[in-house]
Structure formats: structure tokens, C-alpha cells
Amino acid sequence: MEEWRQILQPRLTEIQNDMKLDKKNITRWRRNYISVADKRESARYHFENVALGKESRQSSIYWNLSLKYGPHLANDGKRNTIFKDGGCSHTEVDTDVFWWAVDLEVESIIEILTIYGPNRLRDFDVLVYNPTDASWEGTPTLCYHQTGVAPTILNVTCVDENTRGRFVKINMTKNNDVENHCLTLCEVEVYGRKTSVEPDCQCSCENKQNEESKTSQIIQKHSKEELRIILQPRLTELQNEIKLDTKNVSRWKRNLISAADKRESARYIGIVGVVVLCAVVGTVVLLDLLSLQEHIRQIRRIRCQ
Secondary structure: OHHHHHHHHHHHHHHHHHHHHHHHHHHHHHHHHHHHHHHHHHHHHHOEEOOOOOOEEEOOOHHHOHHHHOHHHHHOOOOOOOHHHOOOEEOOOOOOEEEEEEEEEEEEEEEEEEEEOOOOOEEEEEEEEOEOOOOOOEOOEEEEEEEEEOOOEEEEOOOOOOOEEEEEEEEEEOOOOOOOOOOEEOEEEEEEEEOOOOOOHHHHHHHHHHHHHHHHHHHHHOOHHHHHHHHHHHHHHHHHHHHHHHHHHHHHHHHHHHHHHHHHHHHHHHHHHHHHHHHHHHHHHHHHHHHHHHHHHHHHHHHHO
16 A cells, blocks of 8 residues: 555656646636626726727628628627627638728827627637728737637737727637638627827917917907907907806706706605505494494394394
8 A cells, every 4th residue: 555655656646736727727717707797897987899880891792692691790789699699790611801990080109999799700810900091901919819719709909008098909810720710709898098199289380379469459449448349349248148157047046946846846745645545444444343243243143132
């Protein structure tokens, strides 16, 4: 027994170490999953699906049936993971490259993507880029790489949290080991926010300077009294608008107080109604009891006779 223990001890030690590593990996994966789930809920709460209803394209369309397998079905807002139920995009099978792309219309910071698809989705890249010209081509930035078969609902975040771009592309290369290989997407949700675009100061600043110079020239030409006469009609209009706003505020206040009074009155009427109803029911029950008691007495008298 001792000899067997000595012989098996190295293997037992290796198994124990493997179990410790697996436990660490499971803990790390659990933390990552919870972190992604929290970020997904936060993104859905704070950001909009910037891909919803936007123009989309794909490398090819299965049997050229655009209405049934077109790219627009992957960002129409209908979440589905079963291809047979319809509503999923579908490329031609066994081509060299498969891709689907959506135009977000403006450059956006990508927070998280949720991809709904059947269990045939595997080994693909999520790319983000800005077009270099009027076409849909550009230099992509790798947002995410999926190795192996993806789950039917896949939530991903970009490798770089500051990934930004106007186009989001899902690109997949043909796998010769997969029969009838194709790209099928049932829904792609892109949660993000638009990047702030600084205005072109050359035009706007010149216009601002021109307006300021015109205003200063008008002020210099007229005295204070003349300016008061010129501006008097506009001042009268503003005063009338303020009076109207004051009347509206007073009316809204009265309506609010009246509504509160109505609520209190309705509450008191309800209480009185309940009390009256209870009194009526109690009276009816009491009369029934008295009538029953009288019948019992009559029966006893008849028996005694």
C-alpha cells in the first residue's frame, strides 16, 4: 500500500495543482462574466442601440432573396436565435470570405455589442473603422475575435475601451472543415455614444465677428434714447409674453390645487360610502337574525302545544 502511494503521489500532486488552476480560472471567468453582464446592463440603460434600423450590407445574399435573407434583418430590432423562425440574414455558402457591416452614420464610441445568431456562428472578427472615401472600405480596428463556436447570444466588449468608428463589420473566413459554411446573423445590437464633433471655427468665428462688428456699428450710430424707441416694440412684446406666462402659471397652479382638493374629496366620499354600506349590511344581517329568532320561538310554542 505504501509503495503504491509513493508511486501515485507525483500524479496526485499534478492533479491537485490542475484543480487549483482550474478553480482560479473559474473564479476569473466568473468575475469577467459578471463584469461584462454589469457593463451590458449599464450600456443598455445609459446608451442607445446606434445600429438599429441603419443601413447595412453583407458580402452576398442567399439565393439573392433580399427580403428573406437580406442584411437589414440583422439590425431590425427583432431578437431571434432560431434561423427557421425567419428574420435572420444569410450569405451564400462556401465562399472565401463572409462579412456583414452596418453604417452608424456618425462616428461613435463602441461600448458593447450583443450578437444574436444560431449555433453555426464561429471563428469571426468584429471590426470597427471609418471610411476613407464614399465607399464602405477603410482601415479596420480589431474590436473582438471569437475563437470556436459562439453562443446563441454573445455579448462582447472591444479590446480597447476607446474603440470608435462609423462602421461596424463582422468578418468571417471560410472554414473547410464546416459543411455549408456561411454567415448568419439574427440581430446585432451596437450600444455606444456619439463622439463630440468640434465645429469648424473658421466659418463660425468669422460670422460671429461680423455680427459683433455690425452690432457695434448700430450702437455707435444711435443714442440711448433712439435705441430705446427702436427697441420699445420688442420690449412690449416680451412684457406681454411674460404676462401670459404668469397667467398660465397661475392657471396651472389652480388646476393643481383643484386636483388635490378633488382627490381629498373623493377619498372622504369613499370613506363615507364604505361606512354607509357597512351600516346597511349590518342592519340587514341584524334583521335577519331577529326574524330567525322569532321563527324559532314560534316553532317551540307549537311543539309545546
